[in-house]
Amino acid sequence: MRKYLVGGNWKCNGSLAFAKSFPAEVLNNLKFDPKKVDVLVCPTALHVPTVQAVTKNNVNVGMQNLSLTGNGAYTGEHSVEMIKDAGISWCLTGHSERRTLYGESDADVALKTKLAVDSGFTVLACIGELLEERESGKTKAVNERQLNAIRELCEDWSKIVIAYEPVWAIGTGKVATPEVAQETHAEIREWLGKNVSKEAQ
Secondary structure, X not given: OOOEEEEEEOOOOOOHHHHHHHHHHOHHHOOOOOOOEEEEEEOOOOOHHHHHHHOOXXXXXXXXXXXXXXXXXXXXXXXXXXXXXXXXXXXXXXXXXXXHOXXXXXXHHHHHHHXXXXXXXEEEEEEOOOXXXXXXXXXXXXXXXXXXXXHHHOOOOOOEEEEEOOHHHOOOOOOOOHHHHHHHHHHHHHHHHHHOOOOOX
């Protein structure tokens, strides 16, 4: 049986007070079987240590991003070495905002995903299409292009979770119906079965 994952990305939101109160009042009161469900929260990097200190109950705390460069003169970056040293083993790669606002290419996302996997992280690799791509019938092609970039570099997919996020449904008022999500998930699973393994489906 496929293990479920419930995750929350705070993006660039929250305060120190929220980073303390939300885990105490919400996350620590969740009731779930960690053998069947993974629960993940990704605060801002600034708030990760606070959330880690407060959070209990088998809730994982992850990073929203990681640097392609190691330690050194890379102002504003968070290296894999630093993230591991902080006791974090989950991270996001390829979020649509990293792609559209900060210019991360499919190749960048693939490199970050490989770096994270090779470092022992569990990765939520985000894929998804823009509104114009959805309306022109390119959803499958866009998702497969993004997946193919990761496949070129990553052989071990046991620590990669594909997070499908239709970019056109993020904060736009447009809704991705359950039918749309199921159809796209089926296409992604078909691709995984053909290009990675049946187990990865």
